[in-house]
Amino acid sequence: MPDGAIxxxxxxxxxxxxxxxxPLSERRKAEIRLEIARAAVELFVAxxxxxxxxxxxxxxxxxxxxxxxxxxxxxxxCVSPLxxxxxxxxxxxxxEWRPGxxxxxxxxRAATTGDPSMPRPHLPKIRALMRLTRTESGLRAVWLQAxxxxxPAFARALADRAGLPAVDLRSEIQxxxxxxxxRTAVEHYAxxxxxxxxxxxxxxxxxxxxxxxxxxxxxxxxx
Numbered sequence: 001m002p003d004g005a006i007x008x009x010x011x012x013x014x015x016x017x018x019x020x021x022x023p024l025s026e027r028r029k030a031e032i033r034l035e036i037a038r039a040a041v042e043l044f045v046a047x048x049x050x051x052x053x054x055x056x057x058x059x060x061x062x063x064x065x066x067x068x069x070x071x072x073x074x075x076x077x078c079v080s081p082l083x084x085x086x087x088x089x090x091x092x093x094x095x096e097w098r099p100g101x102x103x104x105x106x107x108x109r110a111a112t113t114g115d116p117s118m119p120r121p122h123l124p125k126i127r128a129l130m131r132l133t134r135t136e137s138g139l140r141a142v143w144l145q146a147x148x149x150x151x152p153a154f155a156r157a158l159a160d161r162a163g164l165p166a167v168d169l170r171s172e173i174q175x176x177x178x179x180x181x182x183r184t185a186v187e188h189y190a191x192x193x194x195x196x197x198x199x200x201x202x203x204x205x206x207x208x209x210x211x212x213x214x215x216x217x218x219x220x221x222x223x
Contacts, residue, residue, distance in 0.1 A: 003185050008085075014083035029071075032061070032063070032067075033071050033072075033081045034081050034082075034085075035061040035082075036057060036058075036061055036063070036068055036071060036072070036078050037078055037079050037080070037081045037082050038054070038082075039057050039060035039061045039078075040057050040075065040078035040079050041079055041082070041125050041126070041129050041160070042060065042125065042134060043056055043057060044079070044129060044139070045059065045125050046130040047128060048073070049076065049132065049136045049138065049139065052075060053065070053075070054068045054069060054075055055080060057075060057213065065101075074138065075138075076136070076138035076141070076142050077142050079129065079139070079142060079148060080142050080145075082126070083136060083142070083143065083146035084146060087146060087149070087150040087154075088153075089168075090107060090150075090182070091150075091154055091156070091157040092153070093106055093107050094106075094107070094154060094158055094159070094161060094178075095157045095160050095161055097161055102214040102219065103210070103215050103216075103217050103218075103219040104212040104219065106214060107211075108221060123203040123204055123207065124203050127189070127190050127203060127207075129190060130143075130186060130187065130189075130190030130191070131190050133190075134166065134191055147179055147182075147183050150179050151172075151175050151176055151179045152167070152175070154171045154174075154175035154178055154179055155167045155171045155174070155175035156171075158171040158174050159171040171194055177218045178215075180219060181214040181215065181218045182215075184209070184211070184214060185205045185210045185211045185214035185215075186207075186210075186211075187205060187209075188210055188214075189207050189210040
């Protein structure tokens, strides 16, 4: 045994008899990731990506820059939990999509305000963040990666809904159609104007309308 190694008393589980902080639960780790994500959005929108540092993001949530880098490989990737949470919400809604119910009704809430990690008051900031993905290559890469990961999740959800034991070609094509429609709708909503929309109620209504229009276009192919 190396000199100075810490041993545990006989019969004690991992973590007992040690000094220092107890290990974080997976739930708390997820909460920290979301806190970092929200702080990164605020800073990116307020001062730009180039002017934002890991130290600033950490300070905004009361953690060190080292902690930020433990959770994320780059400052741009700090926003990825927000994209992932929305994808998870949409996949869950797809599994619950009842026969005969319009696709746009089934997914409207999940695709807009159904994500608890980004409630209605934050929608204008998300819109501003999405506009940054048009000019910031690092953020653009994170956004596209999120949708690359979304496609198999959507395909699995659609296969589950159809009672299939595995993903098939039909569910893969349906997932690709849905994924493309959602990405295009959000980008259209964010990029069509440079004007800020500070009213979250109006921002939500605009996003809902855009998403519903996109889903209606592909609904026939997914019915």
